[in-house]
Amino acid sequence: MIEDNDTPIIKQPYIVNELEIDGDIKNKAKNFTLRLAKYKIDPNEKIPPPEIVWSVKVGDKMHTAGTKGNFSVIIGKPKAKKTFSLTLFLADYLKLEKNKRVLYFDTEQSKYHVQKAVKRIVSKNGTTHENFEVYHFRSISTTERLDLIEQAIYFYNDVDLVVIDGVRDLITSINDEEQATMITSKFLKWTEEKNIHVITVLHQNKGDTNARGHVGTEIMNKAELVLSVTKLEDQKDTSSIETVVSRNIDIEPFAFKVDEFGIPQQLEDWSKPTTTGNGVKRLQPNEIDNKTYNEILILCYAKNEQLKYSELQHQLDLAIITKFNVNLSVDKIKKTITHLKNENLIKQIGKQGTSKSFYVRVIDEVKKEN
Numbered sequence: 001m002i003e004d005n006d007t008p009i010i011k012q013p014y015i016v017n018e019l020e021i022d023g024d025i026k027n028k029a030k031n032f033t034l035r036l037a038k039y040k041i042d043p044n045e046k047i048p049p050p051e052i053v054w055s056v057k058v059g060d061k062m063h064t065a066g067t068k069g070n071f072s073v074i075i076g077k078p079k080a081k082k083t084f085s086l087t088l089f090l091a092d093y094l095k096l097e098k099n100k101r102v103l104y105f106d107t108e109q110s111k112y113h114v115q116k117a118v119k120r121i122v123s124k125n126g127t128t129h130e131n132f133e134v135y136h137f138r139s140i141s142t143t144e145r146l147d148l149i150e151q152a153i154y155f156y157n158d159v160d161l162v163v164i165d166g167v168r169d170l171i172t173s174i175n176d177e178e179q180a181t182m183i184t185s186k187f188l189k190w191t192e193e194k195n196i197h198v199i200t201v202l203h204q205n206k207g208d209t210n211a212r213g214h215v216g217t218e219i220m221n222k223a224e225l226v227l228s229v230t231k232l233e234d235q236k237d238t239s240s241i242e243t244v245v246s247r248n249i250d251i252e253p254f255a256f257k258v259d260e261f262g263i264p265q266q267l268e269d270w271s272k273p274t275t276t277g278n279g280v281k282r283l284q285p286n287e288i289d290n291k292t293y294n295e296i297l298i299l300c301y302a303k304n305e306q307l308k309y310s311e312l313q314h315q316l317d318l319a320i321i322t323k324f325n326v327n328l329s330v331d332k333i334k335k336t337i338t339h340l341k342n343e344n345l346i347k348q349i350g351k352q353g354t355s356k357s358f359y360v361r362v363i364d365e366v367k368k369e370n
Contacts, residue, residue, distance in 0.1 A: 050067035050069050051067060051068045053065075053066045053093075053196075054066045054092075054093045055092075056089065056254075057092070058251060058252045058253075058254045061252065063249065063250075063251040063252070064248045065227075065251065066224060066225060067197060067248075068160075068195045068197055069196075069197075070197060070223075070224035070247075071191050071197065071198035071200065071222075071224065072223055072224055072225035072226070072227070073199075073211065073219055073220060073223045073225070073226045074200070074202075074226075074228075074229060075201075075203070075211045075227070076204055076230060076231075076239075077203070077204050077206070077230070078203060080230055080239055081231060081239040081256075081258065082165075082166075082201050083165060083201070084239070084256070084264045085239070085241055085256070086117075086121075086163060086165065087263070088264050088266060090102070090104075090163070091125040094125045094129045095125055095126075099131065100158065100161065101131040101133070101156055101158045101160060102129070102131060102132045102160065102162075102163070103133055103149075103153070103156075103161075104162075104163040105137055105149055105162075105163065106134070106136050106138070107165065107166055108165070110136070111136045111138075114136040116262075117134075118134050120262060120263055120264070124263050135148075137169070142170060146170045149164065149170070150186070150190070153190050153194055159194060159196050160197070162197070162198045164198065164199070165200070165201040166203070167200040167202050167219065168203065168212070171183055171215060173213075174213025175214050176214065179214075180213070180215040180217070180218040180219075184215075184218045184219050184222050188222060200219070202219065204216075210339075220245060223245060224246070225245065225247070226243070226245040227242070227251070228241070228244045229241055232255065235257075237258045238255055238256070238257045238267070240254070241254055241256070253271075254266060254267070255267045284332075285335050285336045286339065290345060293340060293343070294345065296323055297346065299315070299319040299322060299323075300312065300315035300316055301360075305360060306349075306359070306360055307359050313330070316336060316337065317333055337359075344362055345362055345363075346362060347360055347361075347362050
């Protein structure tokens with residue numbers, strides 16, 4: 001079709017009724033803008049801060065731990081007493097929030113041991129709580145666990161807090177990126193749509209302090225709070241709790257001891273030890289930030305761009321002594337190397353376990369490529 005001015009008008013070949021199509025496009029555009037407007041932030045809107053769901057008292061200070069619309073994570077090695085730490089938190093919560101519904105899902109313990117955990121909470125709390133509901137999901141499939149938890153969250157309108165011990169049993173693989181994204185997205189969706197707080201539990205890696213797998217990385221990145229529970233080697237039945245990540249003010253480190261009745265009790269005058277019995281400072285790999293590690297690695301690689309594993313151990317030992325005046329054990333040095341690899345600060349090249357296997361700084365590799 002050519003107009004009088006000979007300018008061609010290009011039309012889509014599938015357009016039959018132009019008015020009908022134009023109307024359809026307008027409706028689609030309207031629906032899109034309405035959907036988008038739902039999530040738009042207005043800088044002039046008065047948005048109240050999220051309501052605090054649970055807090056932790058250390059000494060005389062009360063620390064915000066979890067708020068509505070967010071989730072938190074408790075991580076630790078196996079047998080570090082992560083479930084016992086939940087007893088501490090829930091007992092205090094239930095004393096204050098007697099009218100709020102709490103859903104507690106245990107995915108790995110037997111019915112007998114889950115009941116023992118509940119009895120500990122009730123015993124420490126000193127009273128029953130009719131809205132505290134506990135379920136054991138050890139015997140059912142991964143899919144059914146996730147489905148039941150989601151349905152329960154949306155079934156009740158008075159849910160305030162949901163505890164999932166542990167998240168690993170809601171997926172089939174901790175290293176599957178798609179599943180890690182899926183379960184983390186579920187937490188974000190549940191907490192925002194139902195205006196609740198979720199606490200979940202996850203194991204740490206054996207070789208370092210990071211939460212296990214892709215799911216651990218994803219969850220830690222999105223969590224409001226990550227607490228690490230560590231069993232103290234020199235104190236029987238005692239574990240410490242420290243903040244790893246927090247969007248609020250960090251909770252001060254504290255410790256608890258399980259008494260002769262199996263009830264965890266927070267230690268009043270405990271403080272994080274800075275020295276061993278020999279007066280040597282304690283130092284954990286995760287206590288050093290990546291900026292400082294880069295300074296340490298500059299010292300390590302001052303003379304050689306490539307180091308064998310044994311050479312890296314030796315250079316790390318010397319560099320940390322220079323930086324902190326601390327002499328680490330061989331085991332701590334090995335854990336530090338694992339931590340540096342996980343943080344992508346060093347990289348192994350060559351076949352592992354051979355004479356041609358070396359470690360290099362990742363930053364050096366980037367410079368060479370550029």
